Amino acid sequence: MVYQPHQDERQREVKAAYEHAFDEADLIYWLPTYDPPGRHHQPQPLPPQQLVDHLSQPTTATVVDLDDELLATIDHHVEDNDLVIVMGAGSVDDYVRPHFLAKPR
Numbered sequence: 001m002v003y004q005p006h007q008d009e010r011q012r013e014v015k016a017a018y019e020h021a022f023d024e025a026d027l028i029y030w031l032p033t034y035d036p037p038g039r040h041h042q043p044q045p046l047p048p049q050q051l052v053d054h055l056s057q058p059t060t061a062t063v064v065d066l067d068d069e070l071l072a073t074i075d076h077h078v079e080d081n082d083l084v085i086v087m088g089a090g091s092v093d094d095y096v097r098p099h100f101l102a103k104p105r
Contacts, residue, residue, distance in 0.1 A: 002029045002064075002084065003087050004031040004091070022060070025085075026060065027061075028062070029073065030062065071095075
């Protein structure tokens with residue numbers, strides 16, 4: 001699972017609800033929370049690890065960045081015929097989708 005939470009204010013409200021939300025995932029690649037450009041935070045946005053710590057099995061999650069290393073990691077899982085679910089309401093779709101649409105099937 002590749003997961004990008006959406007809006008810091010929402011994460012502060014729902015972080016306790018993450019406890020069992022990803023219990024069926026073998027691995028979670030947890031991205032920083034997406035907030036639309038131009039948003040100013042007071043206080044600072046929650047670090048991803050603070051959200052991961054609310055999982056019942058926090059060791060299944062790795063905090064990652066939205067970068068080429070993540071794409072390579074996803075490629076590796078796809079090559080191993082793993083099911084990869086990408087879930088987020090922010091920039092993750094625009095970053096990941098073109099990479100895989102461009103690949104021959």
